[in-house]
Amino acid sequence: MYGKQTSWLPIVDFVEHHKLEGVTQFYFYVGEISVHDEKILNDYVRTGEMEVIKMQDKYKRAVFGNSDPGIGEILIQVMSIVKDKDYPAKYKNSKELENELIFKKYNQSLTPIWKGKKAIVRSDKIGIMSVHYAIAKYPGIKTLFANSTLAVLRHLRSTKHRINGSAWHLTPNENGTLPIFREVPLPPTFSETLREAIIKRVQFVYKTIPVNRSTIPSHLANMINHPDPCSKPWPDF
Numbered sequence: 001m002y003g004k005q006t007s008w009l010p011i012v013d014f015v016e017h018h019k020l021e022g023v024t025q026f027y028f029y030v031g032e033i034s035v036h037d038e039k040i041l042n043d044y045v046r047t048g049e050m051e052v053i054k055m056q057d058k059y060k061r062a063v064f065g066n067s068d069p070g071i072g073e074i075l076i077q078v079m080s081i082v083k084d085k086d087y088p089a090k091y092k093n094s095k096e097l098e099n100e101l102i103f104k105k106y107n108q109s110l111t112p113i114w115k116g117k118k119a120i121v122r123s124d125k126i127g128i129m130s131v132h133y134a135i136a137k138y139p140g141i142k143t144l145f146a147n148s149t150l151a152v153l154r155h156l157r158s159t160k161h162r163i164n165g166s167a168w169h170l171t172p173n174e175n176g177t178l179p180i181f182r183e184v185p186l187p188p189t190f191s192e193t194l195r196e197a198i199i200k201r202v203q204f205v206y207k208t209i210p211v212n213r214s215t216i217p218s219h220l221a222n223m224i225n226h227p228d229p230c231s232k233p234w235p236d237f
Helices: 008-020 035-046 094-100 188-206 218-223
Strands: 026-030 050-054 071-083 113-121 126-129 134-137 142-146 153-158
Touching (some): 035 050, 071 134, 094 188, 113 126
Parallel strands (some): 071 142
Antiparallel strands (some): 126 134
């Protein structure tokens, strides 16, 4: 995730989706992130589901997985999805969140292809990474090419914020024809479970809880010379 767009919603969409696929641990490498967006990462760290590595720890390698020790990289075909809107800057309310759920809002997709393929890597077995794949692996380490019947990566490609080719969805193919898109939503049961998980996590992190004024003795604030806690937070908080 890069560029000037906010990342709190893509993060929770990504994590909750892959939790439903069976993933139990996430590793996020962070170069730069806003305070608002970082709150969602911190909450996954709190629940033990995520390790966040700041990019200054550039030589740290996370060892994970118990598959074939000779496989260091799995390459996956991408299914490009048109993303023609911006993510909301911050969480406002549940109604807007429902309308902005990424997996429901963006589903205009191309057929999976190898061009622009993505990689899942075991970082302790990789020497040098390029953008999409490893360009140097340790001796004896292999790359596995995953068939699209086994795995496909849903790749949301912006039509507005790309350094090169923002109008990629309107660019003719080599034969001169325009790309053919089709609606490819997630399965209904998976989609509803994902929806509930995202909303639950986002509201836990960002939703403001109203103060019940009647439960706060008025003499308490007056006694310690603090402002009315119903009008604004106390400085110590």
